[in-house]
Amino acid sequence: MRRVAPILAALATLAASPGVDAAGRRVYAGRVTIPVTSFSGLSDPHAVTTRDGRLLATLAHCRLLRPDGAGFVGELAREARWDGRTLTVTLVDGARFHDERHAIRAADVVASLSRLAKLGDASPWSAAVGALRVRATDPLHVVITAPRRASEAEVRALLSRPEVAILRDGRPGDGAGCGPFRPVGGDAVARRFTAFDGSPAGRPWLDAVVARRVADEEAEQSAFVFGDVDVAFGDGPRSRRVGRVVDDAQTTFFALPHPRFTGDAALGLRRAVSAFARAERLGRYVEGRAAPAAAPWPAGLAPTKRELGRPGSFPQLPGLVIAFDADDRELADLARALRDSLRQLTSGTARVVPVSGLRLATARGMRNPDWDLALVRHRWAASTPAQAALELAWGFGIAPPGADDALADRVRAWADRVVRDASVVPILHVTRPVMVRPGIALEPGRAGLPELAESWRPR
Numbered sequence: 001m002r003r004v005a006p007i008l009a010a011l012a013t014l015a016a017s018p019g020v021d022a023a024g025r026r027v028y029a030g031r032v033t034i035p036v037t038s039f040s041g042l043s044d045p046h047a048v049t050t051r052d053g054r055l056l057a058t059l060a061h062c063r064l065l066r067p068d069g070a071g072f073v074g075e076l077a078r079e080a081r082w083d084g085r086t087l088t089v090t091l092v093d094g095a096r097f098h099d100e101r102h103a104i105r106a107a108d109v110v111a112s113l114s115r116l117a118k119l120g121d122a123s124p125w126s127a128a129v130g131a132l133r134v135r136a137t138d139p140l141h142v143v144i145t146a147p148r149r150a151s152e153a154e155v156r157a158l159l160s161r162p163e164v165a166i167l168r169d170g171r172p173g174d175g176a177g178c179g180p181f182r183p184v185g186g187d188a189v190a191r192r193f194t195a196f197d198g199s200p201a202g203r204p205w206l207d208a209v210v211a212r213r214v215a216d217e218e219a220e221q222s223a224f225v226f227g228d229v230d231v232a233f234g235d236g237p238r239s240r241r242v243g244r245v246v247d248d249a250q251t252t253f254f255a256l257p258h259p260r261f262t263g264d265a266a267l268g269l270r271r272a273v274s275a276f277a278r279a280e281r282l283g284r285y286v287e288g289r290a291a292p293a294a295a296p297w298p299a300g301l302a303p304t305k306r307e308l309g310r311p312g313s314f315p316q317l318p319g320l321v322i323a324f325d326a327d328d329r330e331l332a333d334l335a336r337a338l339r340d341s342l343r344q345l346t347s348g349t350a351r352v353v354p355v356s357g358l359r360l361a362t363a364r365g366m367r368n369p370d371w372d373l374a375l376v377r378h379r380w381a382a383s384t385p386a387q388a389a390l391e392l393a394w395g396f397g398i399a400p401p402g403a404d405d406a407l408a409d410r411v412r413a414w415a416d417r418v419v420r421d422a423s424v425v426p427i428l429h430v431t432r433p434v435m436v437r438p439g440i441a442l443e444p445g446r447a448g449l450p451e452l453a454e455s456w457r458p459r
Contacts, residue, residue: 028195030457031208032440035220035229039191039211042183044172045165046116046123051233051249051379054162055449059193059209060098060177061165062200064089064109064142065156067383067446072156076104076166076178076200082152087144087159095200097168098182099175104166104200106136111170116163124394125387128158131403147404154407157384162449180204180453189213205456216327224435232435233448235287243435249448250298250380251432253286253334255322255373255425256363262423270425271311272345273373277427280341285333286430293426295419296392303385304415308426319348323363323371326354335375338427364397375427383446386411389418396424 034055041053045061048054066075074080079090095104116123117130132155133145146155158164168176177183181193181204193209214220217234224232224239232239233249255277261269274294283290291299294307322339324331335352343350353371363374378395382388386401389411393400400406401414434450436442443454 026205026441026456027458028203028205028207030206030440031210032206032231032442032452032455032457033210033212033229034231034452035214035223035233036211037214037216039213041162042191043174043176045163045167045177046112046119046172048163049124051381051448054381054447056211057162057165058179058445058449059181059211059452060179060183061162061167062095062104062178062180063160063162063165065160066201066451067160072160074201075160076109078200080156082155085146085148085150087146087152087155089142089144091140091142092200093140094198095178096198097175097178098196098198099168100198102168104168104178105139106142107139108168108170109142109166110134110136112166113164113170115167115170121394123163124381124390125158125161125163127400127403128390128406129164131407146407149408149410150404151386151407151409154384154386154409157387158407161383161387181206181209186211199453201453204453206452209452218329224437227437230437230440231442231450233432235433235435239435243437245433246436246442247434247444247448247450249432249434250301251288251377251430252293252296252298252380253331253375253377253427253430254296254360255338255375255427256360257423257425258369258372259367259423265315266423267421268311268313268315270423271309272314273342273425274308274427275310276341276344277338277425280337282334282337282341282428283430285337286330286428288430288432290428290430293429296422296424296426297385297388297415298380298429298431301380301382301385301388302415303389303411304419306416306419308419315345317346317348317372320346320350320373321371322350322352322373322375323355323358323369324352324375325358326356331375331377334427338373338375360395373425379432379448381447384409389415392418396422398422 036052041048041056045057062076064077065072077089078092081088113134119126180199182196190212197203221236223229278292322335324335339350360376382391386406386409401411441456443451445451
């Protein structure tokens with residue numbers, strides 16, 4: 001546990017002394033402002049699919065476990081003991097929901113996981129949660145039975161996800177959260193969260209977190225440079241002058257071929273595009289540390305070592321049109337560079353076209369688009385290769401591996417088939433920095449999500 005209730009008062013008294021603050025030790029104080037593009041994740045963490053939603057879910061909602069370095073520690077769980085394929089969880093006694101009237105009980109855990117398991121295609125994690133059998137043995141004890149051959153690490157990693165949050169009676173709504181920060185109001189521009197003493201892991205170090213809405217990544221960088229926010233989830237030429245890097249997030253740029261490319265034609269095109277992209281220094285056109293992509297997953301999240309091979313012969317197209325989101329300058333620069341590298345594949349004109357609102361979900365849903373390749377980006381949320389397999393399948397509409405196989409970390413054969421057959425071309429893997437204003441001790445988290453409950457800001 002991060003902190004235990006009996007010593008909270010003593011810590012607060014100690015931290016309040018001038019000598020402690022001067023020595024740089026943690027104090028209960030400070031506020032951090034973070035940028036978000038929406039306020040999803042506050043009312044229903046089970047349904048979030050964006051980085052912002054996951055980040056807000058970690059503020060307002062609690063999980064059984066949370067990531068801690070290379071492993072996992074209890075959040076709502078005071079103890080989580082693994083035996084065979086069963087995880088027996090003892091809940092923190094006295095932990096409360098934000099409404100202050102309801103204690104968190106085992107029935108809330110059972111109801112929450114049951115609801116998430118029924119979301120189906122609305123969540124990448126629904127099937128994996130549904131493969132667990134969950135029952136309450138008394139108000140403070142939950143027994144979770146995993147499928148045969150399940151990996152303890154995979155089960156713990158799943159239960160530590162922000163989306164696998166525990167809600168009052170398993171239902172979203174005001175006061176249904178139990179996270180380290182309680183929402184206390186705001187408007188369409190900003191929402192405020194204050195430290196919650198009833199959180200199962202104890203009071204966070206920060207007094208408050210403010211989530212400020214920004215229009216896009218460019219606006220986020222400007223807000224960071226001008227001091228309107230304290231964190232920027234990305235990089236910019238001016239950001240490093242006023243901030244420092246504390247954490248990394250993984251992003252992959254993909255090219256989606258037109259649906260008319262099928263069979264051998266699709267395989268030849270995918271391999272050709274991949275080969276030309278890897279031969280160019282395309283990383284110059286994006287922010288962060290970039291590496292050529294020979295497989296859909298970045299290093300550390302790849303469930304297979306198989307790579308997209310080189311073509312036996314290069315296809316010849318009558319023309320080439322590469323589409324990208326009209327509001328995304330980074331994608332525009334990368335699309336032009338990719339167009340120039342692929343000119344050799346066409347006997348006609350190669351050009352780029354901006355398309356309003358062209359995201360991954362919209363691009364893969366088009367049946368007869370006016371482009372040959374759509375350039376999109378995907379920010380990874382997975383913390384393990386097996387989770388990355390589920391995430392890729394969900395994001396690209398690919399038949400996923402079995403939930404039992406994912407929980408057992410046995411997805412290599414599935415991943416090999418995806419690399420060989422799936423209609424998706426990885427272009428670049430990029431490690432995106434998270435920029436932080438000096439004076440803030442921001443604790444690294446997983447998948448680019450800082451642990452704001454463990455962060456602090458000296459007075």
